[in-house]
Amino acid sequence: MESLALSLVKSFPVLSAAPMWAVSLALMVTAGVVVLVFALTFEGVGSLVLRKVAGDIQARIGPNRVGPNGILQFLADGVKLVLKEDLIPEKADRFLFKLAPYLVFVGSFAAFVVVPFGVGLSPADLNIGVYYVMAVTSLVVIGVMLAGWASNNKWALLGGMRAAAQIVSYEIPVGMALIPAVLVAGSLSLQDIVRSQGGLLGLFGWNLFHNPFTFFSFILYFTAAQAETNQTPFDLPEAESELVSGYNVEYSGIRFGLFFLAEFGDMFIVAALATACFLGGWNVPFFNAALLPPLWGNLLSLGVFLAKAFLMVLVMMWVRWTLPRLRVDQLMRMSWKYLVPLTFVNLLGVSLWLLLFRGKGIPQMIASVFG
Amino acid sequence: MGLKGYIHDIVEAVVTTAKGMRITARYGVDPKEEVTLQYPEERWEIPQGYRGFLHNDIKACTSCTMCVKVCPVDCISLEAVRGADKKMVLASYDIDIGRCMYCGLCVEVCPPKSLKHTSGYEMASVSRGELVLHFVPEDAAEIKARVARQVAEAAAKAAEAAKAAEAAKAAEGSAEPPKPAAGPPEPPPATEKKE
Numbered sequence: 001m002e003s004l005a006l007s008l009v010k011s012f013p014v015l016s017a018a019p020m021w022a023v024s025l026a027l028m029v030t031a032g033v034v035v036l037v038f039a040l041t042f043e044g045v046g047s048l049v050l051r052k053v054a055g056d057i058q059a060r061i062g063p064n065r066v067g068p069n070g071i072l073q074f075l076a077d078g079v080k081l082v083l084k085e086d087l088i089p090e091k092a093d094r095f096l097f098k099l100a101p102y103l104v105f106v107g108s109f110a111a112f113v114v115v116p117f118g119v120g121l122s123p124a125d126l127n128i129g130v131y132y133v134m135a136v137t138s139l140v141v142i143g144v145m146l147a148g149w150a151s152n153n154k155w156a157l158l159g160g161m162r163a164a165a166q167i168v169s170y171e172i173p174v175g176m177a178l179i180p181a182v183l184v185a186g187s188l189s190l191q192d193i194v195r196s197q198g199g200l201l202g203l204f205g206w207n208l209f210h211n212p213f214t215f216f217s218f219i220l221y222f223t224a225a226q227a228e229t230n231q232t233p234f235d236l237p238e239a240e241s242e243l244v245s246g247y248n249v250e251y252s253g254i255r256f257g258l259f260f261l262a263e264f265g266d267m268f269i270v271a272a273l274a275t276a277c278f279l280g281g282w283n284v285p286f287f288n289a290a291l292l293p294p295l296w297g298n299l300l301s302l303g304v305f306l307a308k309a310f311l312m313v314l315v316m317m318w319v320r321w322t323l324p325r326l327r328v329d330q331l332m333r334m335s336w337k338y339l340v341p342l343t344f345v346n347l348l349g350v351s352l353w354l355l356l357f358r359g360k361g362i363p364q365m366i367a368s369v370f371g
Numbered sequence: 372m373g374l375k376g377y378i379h380d381i382v383e384a385v386v387t388t389a390k391g392m393r394i395t396a397r398y399g400v401d402p403k404e405e406v407t408l409q410y411p412e413e414r415w416e417i418p419q420g421y422r423g424f425l426h427n428d429i430k431a432c433t434s435c436t437m438c439v440k441v442c443p444v445d446c447i448s449l450e451a452v453r454g455a456d457k458k459m460v461l462a463s464y465d466i467d468i469g470r471c472m473y474c475g476l477c478v479e480v481c482p483p484k485s486l487k488h489t490s491g492y493e494m495a496s497v498s499r500g501e502l503v504l505h506f507v508p509e510d511a512a513e514i515k516a517r518v519a520r521q522v523a524e525a526a527a528k529a530a531e532a533a534k535a536a537e538a539a540k541a542a543e544g545s546a547e548p549p550k551p552a553a554g555p556p557e558p559p560p561a562t563e564k565k566e
Contacts, residue, residue, distance in 0.1 A: 053399065054400040056400075057398050057399040058398070059398055059405055059406050059407075060405065060407045061405055061407045061409075062408070128382045164538065216515050223479070245475065318392060318395060318399070319392065320386075321395060322388070322391045322394075322395040323388065323391060338381060338384075342381075
């Protein structure tokens with residue numbers, strides 16, 4: 001952010017009158033607002049697309065009353081959520097009850113900070129990017145547990161406990177499935193990971209095709225991440241049929257809206273991480289976007305990144321409307337007996353591959369054979 | 372569970388998920404699979420023998436009360452008085468459509484086939500009391516009073532005629548007893564009660 005501020009001051013000498021920290025602060029606030037607006041828009045449109053996809057898959061039409069073809073449905077939903085009465089149960093722990101949605105929201109949105117949207121478009125390119133995402137998304141557990149506990153409702157408590165158990169369990173396979181990408185790139189920074197997948201190989205420079213183990217780790221990551229964000233095959237915390245709606249039963253109005261937004265934010269984060277770590281991030285196949293003038297390069301890479309990420313979101317929705325919900329014991333068994341050992345074996349495989357072939361992937365080897 | 376079973380489980384999970392996703396993708400991509408009917412704009416075709424709201428053609432109704440007796444939920448109420456021509460006159464015929472369970476027994480049992488199921492199925496009201504269909508538009512008390520008056524008139528006429536006949540008999544000695552002069556009472560105007 002400071003380097004950006006410096007370049008801005010250089011290109012616009014007028015700004016040099018203002019102190020450096022003020023320019024930096026203004027830039028940070030701008031970046032924050034832009035990302036927040038993007039996230040909120042994504043959530044609105046995402047909820048509409050989710051419902052439309054659900055309609056298509058279930059041989060229905062989906063929302064089609066508000067606006068042409070129902071495209072304004074998300075605005076109606078948003079207005080409804082804001083206007084609803086904000087209820088707090090009488091026996092609830094008022095302070096914790098009010099705090100919980102913010103924790104969940106912050107935990108989900110803090111992850112947007114390191115998302116590599118484009119060549120130079122990353123709110124903050126932390127050198128511990130992947131680690132940071134893993135850490136802040138764990139904050140959601142606290143919020144969810146608080147929500148369940150503070151509601152003073154048996155369904156909410158059960159949902160909160162399930163969510164906590166689930167998120168903590170699936171944190172391990174998610175982390176272990178992301179490490180192969182880190183190993184290949186040799187860096188925890190998401191921008192570095194994306195850059196490592198560029199080059200002349202195009203599509204085959206992606207970590208997805210680096211070697212068989214990275215391919216498996218992509219699938220393992222995607223599965224585990226769906227569970228970590230409580231997406232439908234694993235949406236035990238809010239299993240409607242048994243828990244009414246889980247940890248957020250007692251919430252209404254804008255507080256419920258925050259949980260809802262956090263859920264969609266998580267969805268995008270999972271898709272964005274999968275894109276950045278395995279699908280080449282903002283790399284345009286057979287084309288180096290970093291060589292273009294900054295504006296066009298950034299726009300092109302942003303478009304490519306968003307296209308890939310939204311495709312992943314679409315796949316998540318597709319899975320969501322396909323698979324039935326697991327049972328609690330099945331969920332735990334899947335994590336501890338299948339995903340955790342598999343990710344560890346996979347990690348070992350990737351490490352051995354990198355050691356044996358000196359960091360070269362299969363496409364690189366084939367390319368070197370043909371010169 | 373050995374290693375073989377373990378690997379079998381994993382393979383099965385992947386294969387079945389892929390199978391399910393192929394099915395949902397087919398439904399998701401094919402727009403012709405939509406089964407939704409946009410109700411207020413589009414209607415489905417009412418099948419023959421559809422049991423919708425009941426309708427009683429009160430011109431044909433004989434007030435036999437078969438429907439009232441057969442109704443399992445007692446949703447039909449009927450009031451009738453005997454008219455001057457010895458025929459029953461309907462004073463009121465109400466069906467509590469909110470209570471009706473559309474079993475169709477009353478329609479089957481109706482001797483003049485005046486009670487029918489229509490194809491109507493749309494009705495809304497803010498209270499349950501408004502869900503009663505009235506088939507006789509006039510007030511029941513009015514009809515009763517009118518019929519009673521007509522009966523009384525007819526009786527008076529008959530008595531007069533009898534008296535006159537008796538007098539004539541007494542005068543002439545031989546005369547046939549006259550028929551009752553009163554005609555059939557005017558049937559109440561039969562306008563359907565629309566829902």
